[in-house]
Amino acid sequence: MSTKIPVHDSLFRLAQVGSSMGVQLVQISGLSGGNRYQADPVEFGPDHATRLAGADPITVTNLAEPADSDGVLPAGTEAVAIDVEGFWIIYVRPSATASSLSFAARVAGSLGGAMYRLVEQVSEGATGMADKPGGMSVAGRNLAELSLGPGAAVDAGTIVLVTAIADQQGGSAQQYVFDHPEYAKYLD
Numbered sequence: 001m002s003t004k005i006p007v008h009d010s011l012f013r014l015a016q017v018g019s020s021m022g023v024q025l026v027q028i029s030g031l032s033g034g035n036r037y038q039a040d041p042v043e044f045g046p047d048h049a050t051r052l053a054g055a056d057p058i059t060v061t062n063l064a065e066p067a068d069s070d071g072v073l074p075a076g077t078e079a080v081a082i083d084v085e086g087f088w089i090i091y092v093r094p095s096a097t098a099s100s101l102s103f104a105a106r107v108a109g110s111l112g113g114a115m116y117r118l119v120e121q122v123s124e125g126a127t128g129m130a131d132k133p134g135g136m137s138v139a140g141r142n143l144a145e146l147s148l149g150p151g152a153a154v155d156a157g158t159i160v161l162v163t164a165i166a167d168q169q170g171g172s173a174q175q176y177v178f179d180h181p182e183y184a185k186y187l188d
Helices: 010-017 096-100 143-148 181-186
Strands: 023-033 036-044 050-052 058-062 078-084 087-090 102-112 115-123 129-131 137-142 159-166 174-178
Touching: 023 050, 023 058, 023 087, 036 078, 036 087, 058 078, 102 129, 102 137, 115 159, 137 143, 137 159
Parallel strands: 058 087, 137 174
Antiparallel strands: 023 036, 023 078, 036 050, 036 058, 078 087, 102 115, 102 159, 115 129, 115 137, 159 174
């Protein structure tokens, strides 16, 4: 009579469903849209640090983020990707400190009411700001308009400071807000 306890290895089982590769260590290189990212395969080097593996990039889907809004994982995030029925999936939640994430963004346009499309910026020194390569493009609310009423009042091209706040409705999604009092220009 065997006293061996059966082990259910779900990761191994998931890895066997897809192609012969099954599992791949990847590094996020940019957002493709929704909860899908471009990712480069990585491997461990002799110093035990990760390095690019030289293979073609793949598209991965982050199951920890909703598919109907843009993901928030920064470029450089590493994850284990699993090939499931021909789709590469990862499960990476934003860090606990992500609720304090702040970044400069350019208002790309109004989405109606107090909601705007925002594009992450980087400083170009004395010349100003520019779109961050591989940066986030997210929808965010203007707190000033939430207080004063909708008006699509912030002009495209305006640079604002955006703060990510945790979604208290459950899940791991982040909400983005900024406070720009431009709404007052319509009250003359």
